[in-house]
Amino acid sequence: MEKDIDKKEEQDEEKNSSSLVQKIQQLGQTNIPQAPESNIHVLTIIGQIEGHIQLPPQNKTTKYEHLLPQLIAIEQNPKIEGLVILLNTVGGDVEAGLALSEMITSISKPTVSIVLGGGHSIGVPIAVATDYSFIAPTATMTIHPVRLTGLVIGVPQTFEYLDKMQDRVINFVISHSNIKEQQFKDLMFAKGNLTRDIGTNIVGREAVEYGLINRVGGVKEAMEKMNELISNQKGQTEQVIQ
Known part of the structure; x- marks a missing residue:
């Protein structure tokens, strides 16, 4: 025994x-x-956004097929009153990034994003998809045209398809932020700002000055804004009920 x-x-x-x-x-x-049970859900999007093509195992990735059901669950869960998205991404699959952006912007609950480190490429539409956006003072955002990969055929129809995809990105960004269309295109097609490339790299406050991001800030500011948005939504709901 x-x-x-x-x-x-x-x-x-x-x-x-x-x-x-x-x-x-x-x-x-x-x-x-x-942490105590919270009414605010935090979703992280880090590394490279993986879409239809599986990336090598050594890559740090966020798989969009993992995030889509989470976003549905957040929308359906009555205990969750707000969503905070933490972004530190190099970009990735354009269609996957746009799918995530459209899902985020269609959520009925208040949403806030924080760009930490970087919100590059297709990370830009995701950052602006929320009701309010923040960027850390040292965080960067790279704006550049949609690029070809080795997986598409170099024929005129392909370039037309890329142009349309690029237009989708541009239209989404300008409709969900305060940046002007021409200004965003100027940043996207600027020459000489990136080594051997075209595009622009903007840091912290610059993103706010361009109207791309709402405000410079971090966790504290984001949580304050989130609580404000939740309170406003509750007030509107009570008015409707009355």
């Missing part, structure tokens, strides 16, 4: 030790801070 108890204690110790090692390996710490 004592042997069984000793054996069980050894197994429990091994299990706890294994769990501790996993936490250190994954998070670099022994204890995971437990």
Whole structure:
């Protein structure tokens, strides 16, 4: 009987030790801070946005087919009153990025985005898809034309398709931000700003000055704005009910 108890204690110790090692390996710490149940859901979009083509395993990716059902669940969950999107992406699949942007902008609950580090390429439409957007002072956004990959055929019809796709990106951005169409196109097609390329890299406050992002700020400012938007929506709902 004592042997069984000793054996069980050894197994429990091994299990706890294994769990501790996993936490250190994954998070670099022994204890995971437990947040109280919140009415605000946080969604992260990091690395490269993976669309129809699977990227190599060493790439840090966000798979859009994983995010789509999450967005549906957020819309349907009555306990969730707001959505905060954290962005640090190099861009990726254009159609996948536009699909995410359209899904985010169609959510009925208040949405806020924060560009941290970078919101490049197709990350730009995602950043502006929310009701209100923030950018960290040192974060950057790269605006450039839609590019060819080795997966499309270089014929006139392909270039027409790319032009239409580019128009979709431009129309989405200007309709969900305060930037003017011509100004956005000037940034997109500027020569000499990026090495051996065309496009523009804008940092922090520049994005706000162009009207692309609403405000410079981080987590504190984003949460304050989110609570304000939630309160406003609740007030409007109460007025409708009355």
